[in-house]
Amino acid sequence: RNARIVTEVKTAGYITEIKIDGAAVSLTYEQGRLTTGATRGNGVIGEAITANLRTIADVPLALTGDGWxxxxxxxxxxxxxxxxxxxxxxxxxxxxxxIYANPRNAAAGALRQLDPSITRRRRLRMFAFAVEAVEGHVSAKTHADLLDLLGRWGFQVESHRRRFGTLADAQATIPELETLIPQLPFQADGVVIKVNQIALHAELGVVGGREPRWALARKFAPEVAVTRLNDILINVGRTGALNPYAVLEPVEISGVTVRAATLHNEDLIAQKDIRIGDWVEVIRAGEVIPQVVRPLVDRRDGGEREFRMPARCPACDTAVERIADEAMRYCPNASCTGRILESVVHFASRDALDIRGLGYERARQLLDTRTIVDVADLYTLTIAQLTALERFAEQSAGQLVAAIDESRRRPLSSLLFGLGIRHVGKTVALLLSRRFGSMESLMGADLDTINTIPGVGGAIAEAVVAFFHETRNRALVRRLQDAGVSMVEPRTTAAGGTLAGKTYVLTGTLPTLSRSQAGELIEQAGGHLAGSVSKRTDAVVAGADAGGKLEKARALGVEVIDEAELLRRLRPAS
Ligand SMILES: [Zn+2]
Known part of the structure; x- marks a missing residue:
């Protein structure tokens, strides 16, 4: 039997394929139409995942061609x-x-969304690579023919597949593919060599219920390079976080020249004992930011220096703060030049003051030309000032000034989020604004008072108090107030709240809100939070790994929504 298999394998040869690092899915087609989809591995199946898969452009809803x-x-x-x-x-x-650590996690996260419109916006793609006939049969005799068939039926098939006569030839091509992979527009983690003759797949069988004998996967280890760490510098982020990074002697890793690598925080630098002047191992896998793995202690010559985080901000010279229990240090100055570009762009973003037309490019231009120094200056900009700048037409200047004017009327929650206070995301901003109603009363609140709000305890409360303690931050808020920016949250009393009289149930893990934050928000909006689902439940807010409550809601026909929809319903009508 083995001798015959060997001969037949030789006739059709082998196929090499790029191994894509994504989420494995299976799609069921009946009479050429997509009926259900499922993610493999964890075996999640159902309406939600099918609806999400239908939003992917490479998943044909109806097949083209024939012969399926x-x-x-x-x-x-x-x-x-x-x-x-x-x-x-x-x-x-x-x-x-x-943020997502890698594209695979991001793809899996996008497939888990409860709202297919969110999945659609994530722009997922799919490569098809196998077919199993449930009824009828597939005409392709070889794996190469099958991939061609999939292409004719409307699927996207990865284009770097190649056929080889012998296994040795197939294996010999691997080094070439190794250099190709870093240049692909998507994350791949290896090569699979498959026996081309499909009839032999069943005969060769599967080992241990998982790895088929007819496919040989070779995963690439992420490439490691050794280079000199010349310096450790600090980048100041929007929230003022001081991020240390390694300045490296340029080194080539999987076809890309790497000059810098992240070092995360000072604790990690100390833990790994990384010193300036060290020879270090640097790793780069796909799109993931290069990282320093370890110093080569043997190669030290005594000239290396230990790294100390600066006591003052490298951009603005303000004394930096280190919060208890946190590995990061922060520059507390909201007017810090290192923070300012990021903060202007954040201030103008959709969920903050929503100033359309003010992205990175415009913000940088306004700052570089000293047209503005901080966000409060936006409110005194004139059309004449803008048209005096390069690349600013009369019309776009007028639109920007109008958009800035419009932003004066956003609720306090948008402004609080826009100020970029550390730990204050959209949700916390909303919780604070609902509770205090005005900037004035929030600024006057002490730590204990803020600490009593469910979902706003500990480090968040400390960050809020510290922010308003800083004189320059108070001055910035005052200037915004003087410029006519709204400092109040529209009243949403329990009786007149957006969820007044409604009963909600929470289940599963929500993507950003904690259980207590979601519950607090529902109750602040006048809603009632129930522990179990009944016919009287108005909606179930479901997150990941939702169990019995979700099933019961479906059985009773109770509306099921996701976190994004809940947040939409909480927003006051403006
Ligand atoms: Zn600073």
Whole structure:
């Protein structure tokens, strides 16, 4: 039997394929139409995931061409291209949400959304690579033919596949593919060599219930390089966080020249005993930011220096703060030049003051030309001042001034979020604004008072008090007030709140809100929070790993919403 298999394998040869690092999915087609989709591995199936998969451009809802089995399962890998990944993370950073570590996590996160319109905005893609006929049969005799068929039916198939006569030839191409992978627009983590003859797949079988014998996967270890760490510098982020990074002697890692690597925080630098002047190992995997793995202690010559975080901000010379229990140090000065660009862009972002037309490019131009020094200066800008700048037409100047004027009327919660106080994301801003009603009463509140608000305890309360303790921050707020920026939150009393008289139930883990934050927000808006689902429940807010309550809601026909929809309903009509 083995001798025959060997001969047949030789006839059709082998196929090499790029191994995409995404989320494995399977799609069921009946009579050429998509009926259900599921994620593999964790086996999540159901309406929500099917609805999300339908938003992906590479998932055909109806197949083109002909010759497909009456019922079949198509396997594919859903992935997020690097470009979309960068955009999603930039948005999350702006919103104060935790960023995704890699495109695979981002793709899996996008598939788990309860609102398909969010999944659609994440711009996922999919490569199809296998078919299993449930009813009928697939005409392709070889894996290469099958991939061609998938392409004709309307699927996207990865284009770097190649056929080889012998396994040795297939394996010999791996170094070439290793240099190709870093240049791809998506994350790939290796190569799979497959036996081309499909009929042999069943015969060769599966080992241990998982790895098929006819496919040989080779995962690339992320490439490590050794170079000199020339210096450790500090980048000041929007919230004032001082982020140390390594300035490296330029080194090539998987086809890319790396000059800097993240060092996260001073504790990690001390823990790894990384010193300035050290030879270090640097790792880079796909789009993930290069990281310093460890110093090569053997290569030290005594000239290395230990790193000390500066006591004063490298951008504005204000004394930096280190909060208890936190690894980061912060510059507390809201007018810090290092923070200012990021903060202007954040201030103008959609969930803050929503000033359309004020992105990075414009903000940088206004700051570089000293047209503005901080966000309060925006409110005195004139059309004449703007048209005097390069690349500013009369019309766009007029639009920007109008957008800035419009932003004066945003609620206090938008302004609080826009100020970029550390730990104060959209939710905390809303909780604070609802509780205090005005900037004046929030600024007058002490730590104990802020600490009593569910979902705003501990480090958050400390950060809020510290922010308003800083003289320059108080001055900035005063100037905004003088410029006519609204300092109040529209009254949403329990009786007249946006959820007045409604009963809500929470289940599962929400993407950003904690249980107590969500509950507080619902109650502040006049809603009632119940522990179990009944016919009298108005809506169930479901997050990840929602269980029995979600099933019960579906059975009773109770509306199920996600966190984003809850936040929309909490927003006061303006
Ligand atoms: Zn500073």
């Amino acid at each position: 089995p009456a019922v079949m399962e198509v396997r594919g890998e859903v992935y997020m291209p690097y470009e979309a990944f960068k955009r999603v993370n930039a948005d999350r950073e702006r919103d104060g949400d935790p």
